[in-house]
Amino acid sequence: MKIAILDDYADVVRRLDCFKTLEGHEVTIFNDYVSDVDVLAQRVQDAEALVLLRERTPIGEALLERLPNLKLITQNGHVPHIDLEACTRHGVVVCSELTSRPSYAAAELTWGLIIAAMRHIPFEAEALRQGRWQSRIGRGLRGRTLGILGYGRIGKVIANYAKAFEMNVLVWERENGFGQARKDGHDIPANRADFFARSDVLSLHLRLNEETRGSVTAQDLACMKPTALLVNTSRAELISPGVLAAALKAGRPGMAAVDVFETEPVLDGKDPLLSLPNALCTPHIGYVEVDNHEIAYGNAFKNIVAFDAGNAVNVHNPEAVKGMSFELAARALVGRELAVPAVRVSGMC
Structure with missing residues (x-):
């Protein structure tokens, strides 16, 4: 198959062990980001398969209508950026x-940002290079309160890290999510305002959807301590647009450490957070780690091999597989093979 791998910013894919999975296929790798649909369509016009990494490139009608050869889009994880x-x-x-x-990988980066921001590590390292000694005084974590907004898979890992640092853990969740947090021995605040007010470090770990988009408001941030740190390695869109930069300028919270931005990639340096001295910013590297890439790309490549063999797996839109009976289509759930009889590639054009 003719395969196009998009947005490999660090030019790392061809050096991964899992890349050997694609031997025998014609593979083109693009290392830069393209937002212009015209340019992107021209680049991948001959592709039969597109390999994506998370939500780096959205896929919609405007692109699809210009790719007559495309048969397969594959990646790892959820696909909110793809118009199914x-x-x-x-x-x-x-x-x-x-x-x-x-x-x-994302959980470890989150904890790295917490320590780096609380102790001003990047600032102090740069100050030392410039000949200054001990420019700022930081705050430790032991005995302080970590607020976790969203007690899902990553939130639980972060809570375990906090225990090792002898922090108090405070959890805010949707009502049906408090039960597990209580079982795990974590504190539940009286209300949302109390959650933001009590947290010395507050970390966001919500999945982005219509319910959570913009759910962290200016009113929430105004409740935070002037010494508090807000950490966001999840999605920038969880916070109302422009609210975080304004809150940092107002001094509540006193600091932020972010790995995500409202518009990505940030290539022009114009995001307002980048100019604030109390914001520690990294370029969405939470999931950008070798082991994580081996898993993500490895799963995506396995989907290509299965598809090319006529047996598509992990399908999100089984209706696209032509020639299937209604009964098979109804059973073609994500994570299950499209089963018997095996669907031939020639039937999926």
């Missing part, structure tokens, strides 16, 4: 494995 209905209309199968494994 448009893919189905164009006969493009979308394959992506949903796993229950938490992103330890």
Whole structure:
């Protein structure tokens, strides 16, 4: 198959062990980001399969209608950036494995940002290079309160890290999510305002959807301590647009450490957070780690091999697989093979 791998910013894919999975295929790797649909369509016009990494490139009707050769889009994880209905209309199968494994890479970066921001490590390292000695005084973690907004897979890992640092853990969740946090021995605040007010470090670990988009408001941040740190390695869109920069300028919270931005990638340096001295910013590297890439790309490549063999797996839009009976289509759930009889590639054009 002719395969296009998009947005490999660090030019790392061809050096991964899992890349050997694609031997025998014609593979083109793009290392830069392209937002212009015209340019992107020209680049991948001959591709039969697109390999994506998370939400780096959205896929919709405007692109799909210009890719007549495309048969397959594959990646790992959830696919909110892919228009599944448009893919189905164009006969493009979308394959992506949903796993229950938490992103330890993202959790580790979150904790790294917490320590780096609380102790001003990047600032002090740069100050030392410039000949200054002990420019700022930081705060330790032991005995302080870590607020976790969203007690899911990553939130639970972060809570365990906090225990090792002898921090108090405070959890805010949707009502049906408090039960597990209580079982795990964590504190539940009286209300949302109390949660933001009590947290010395507050870390966001919500999945982005219509309910959570913009759910962290200016009013929430105004409740935080002027000494508090807000950490966001999840999604920038969880916070109302422009609210975090304004809150940092107002001094509540006193600091932020972010790995995500409202518009990505940030290539022009114009995001307001980058100019604030009390914001520690990294370029969405929470999941950018060798082991994590081996898993993510490895799963995506396995989908290609299965598809090319005529047996698509991890399909999100089984209606796109032509020639299937209604009964098979109804059973073609994500994570299950499209089973017997095996669907031949020639039937998926």
